[in-house]
Amino acid sequence: MSSDEPPQIRTDLDTTPSGHVARITIDRPERLNVLNTALILQLTDSLRRLSADDDLRCVVLRGAGEKAFIGGADINEMAELDADSAPGFISQLHAACSAIRELPVPAIASIRGYCLGAGLEIAVSCDLRVSSDDAIFGMPEVKVGIPSVIEAALLPRLIGPGKARQLVYTGESISAAEAGRCGLVDRVVAATDLNVATLEWVQAISAAGPAAIRLQKRLTRQWDTAPLQDAIRAGIQTFADAYETDEPQRLMQGFLDRPRRNSD
Secondary structure (H helix, E strand, O other), rough: OOOOOOEEEEEEEEEEEEEEEEEEEEOOHHHOOOOOHHHHHHHHHHHHHHOOOOOEEOOOOOOOEOOOOOEEEOHHHHHHOOOOOOOHHHHHHHHHHHHHHHOOOEEEEEEEOOOEOOOHHHHHHOEEEEEOOOOEEEEEEEEOOOOOOOHHHHHHHOOOHHHHHHHHHHHEEEEHHHHHHHHOEEEEEEEHHHHHHHHHEEEHHHHOOOOHHHHHHHHHHHHOOHHHHHHHHHHHHHHHHHHOOOOOHHHHHHHHHOOOOOOO
């Protein structure tokens, strides 16, 4: 994006033999891709539109440029909030995070550079996170007088309550290596390999049964909140739901019909 263009959310839809792959780019690199209200609303709208695409297979979220995934929420805008306007602003950000989690297909956060505050909440709302080894993660809100809220509540489930409290109480940042060790990100690669690593996940998801992936996404969302026995019962029903199409028979038969190696 050139400096005279307004910040925007860019959505690119790639058509592949197996369906659509969407790439959403937060395009405000001159401000580290920080999110203001206009960008938050654009992001939410883009995600909800994608959710209606029956051919959608996967969504990748990334930031423009090399310095940041998302550097946080726009502090200039937050500095103007008061007790009356603050709930509306933060509820809009929650709606964007919720729209990611409610996608019917997996969402991948492809992270380079700063991933802070609202940016980390967007990232943890995704199903998978891959980061470059130069990425920086943190929840610095307490340093500017506000608590970490909304999807920060996902952090204890990902990294444990102790590590989550470390991030939100101290406001200190951690490296990509530490984020990988504590489970905040699923894979850390060299910056030059980030696009390739992201593509590997996209290709693996696209190669799987499309109905199975959507059922799996629906079930993993239930795993997030359901008690264990309810989650297991939901899994039994989801297993049955898979057989409402011919996808299991087709893919299993293809597996059975594959050329076999001669063991001699």
